[in-house]
Amino acid sequence: MRISKLSERAGLPVGTVKFYLRSGLLHAGRATSATQALYDETHLKRLRLIRALLEVGRLSLSDIHEILDAMDLPDVDTESRVTRVRAAIAASSGVSDSIDVTAAQDLLADLGWHVAATSPHLPALARALWAAESVGLEIDPDHFSAYAEAAALAAHSDRTAISETSAENLPTTVAATTVLLDQVLIALHRLAMENDPVDSRGVPRGARHLPGPRQPAASA
Amino acid sequence: MRISKLSERAGLPVGTVKFYLRSGLLHAGRATSATQALYDETHLKRLRLIRALLEVGRLSLSDIHEILDAMDLPDVDTESRVTRVRAAIAASSGVSDSIDVTAAQDLLADLGWHVAATSPHLPALARALWAAESVGLEIDPDHFSAYAEAAALAAHSDRTAISETSAENLPTTVAATTVLLDQVLIALHRLAMENDPVDSRGVPRGARHLPGPRQPAASA
Incomplete structure (x- = not known):
């Protein structure tokens, strides 16, 4: 695929993909001309990992x-x-x-x-x-x-x-x-x-003591 | 205490403490002259919290x-x-x-x-x-x-x-x-x-399946 398609599928601007290519975070594509290259699923996978680790x-x-x-x-x-x-x-x-x-x-x-x-x-x-x-x-x-x-x-x-x-x-x-x-x-x-501890299945087996006082709700 | 003592006890350079004072992260001390102020345990406690949240x-x-x-x-x-x-x-x-x-x-x-x-x-x-x-x-x-x-x-x-x-x-x-x-x-x-799961007391009650294969050690 072209860089525009790769960028679209990865959810990243083309400029960002080009920056990752230049800085060596992303491996080069297969050159088809002096200015164009094709990319495959390995590039997409790598971009998704970079984005996840970053964001x-x-x-x-x-x-x-x-x-x-x-x-x-x-x-x-x-x-x-x-x-x-x-x-x-x-x-x-x-x-x-x-x-x-x-x-x-x-x-x-x-x-x-x-x-x-x-x-x-x-x-x-x-x-x-x-x-x-x-x-x-x-x-x-x-x-x-x-x-x-x-x-x-x-x-x-x-x-x-x-x-x-x-x-x-x-x-x-x-x-x-x-x-x-x-x-x-x-x-x-x-x-x-x-989570309200009283109603949850989340009360752990370590719960040898009674649950502490209910926490103030963080949101209404 | 003087700012030098406060800085020493908090484990932070005096310049950093002054920066926190200027930027309002740390409340002002009690002024004793135009250029000097005294600080107390509340300042130390606040600096320790800032440092912990930061570092x-x-x-x-x-x-x-x-x-x-x-x-x-x-x-x-x-x-x-x-x-x-x-x-x-x-x-x-x-x-x-x-x-x-x-x-x-x-x-x-x-x-x-x-x-x-x-x-x-x-x-x-x-x-x-x-x-x-x-x-x-x-x-x-x-x-x-x-x-x-x-x-x-x-x-x-x-x-x-x-x-x-x-x-x-x-x-x-x-x-x-x-x-x-x-x-x-x-x-x-x-x-x-x-942690080697076989020898640990850490095997959880959720362990209904056999432990997976042992992980490669992260360090020798």
Whole structure:
């Protein structure tokens, strides 16, 4: 297809598609003349991923570039590509390695979780816990373990989805699962705060205490 | 305390603190001369919240300004302030109201959730679901309901924390709970993907199927 058709199907202005081509985010089309090229479904798929990571994942173009480069690594197996995609996503969270992760590691060890000490997500967890504490938000062990259980539940379900993915699509699925489903989880988390707990099927098995007082409605 | 001490305790350069004062993010200190002022714990607390929302929540300064303004609304009760804080946080996600939320509403209705049609988080959910679908990531009903259960579990635990908060601190706690704990949840979600499901206590009650194949380790 021509660039105009590609642009229309991706829901992006032609100028944006040209910018992605120039900056190397999008692979070149098949040249048919000095000024024209044809594009195929791989271009459309790539544009949709860029748009999703940008608009929903709120990643920067340079972070997206790193993730796409990891997906496209030549001469490596799928597992290595997936590992690099995960590392690029972790790096996009902008957390410095210099954060002390000991307390976060201890909390996970108490839950019986086995996570490599070098996991790029440990500094992210340490920083988020530190930030909550710095504004006076105490996260007690019950609260933390409810979060861990929630995360494990979501991750378990992701694994099923990922296990059904072909090797070819795996790097894309991992990037999409990690970045986009986080946004699904956040939106549901906020909606769950608005959901009347009494009537919902959403009351979790961790609900050993009575539900807290009903929250003020966020909208009428 | 002097501005130098305030800056040191908040872990921010003096220039940054002055910028926050000039831009109205931080309330003025008590002037002691034409060029000097004294600051107290309320200034420190505010700086820590700004820093946490900025560095961990990754919000823009203008979004943070909106949230702080909602927290500081004069002559309104706590409930109204909390409602405005939630609305400001929702607005910070930058989702347009023009998104069709019908499908997202139907999914929640199927779960028995009661959420106002005007909830600002419905467009965020609709957009995230659309983005996942646009890159070919099918979210089947089991996957969605596992996420909803995870979100309900986290929200239930948040309610307990919020119910123990004094009215005075409530707007801050709501802002911190929403923005910062989302980051805790995301970090845990990613760590849970790296956690070996076989050995973990994190295998959720939703685990009616066998765990999927073990994921490639993200780090050695």
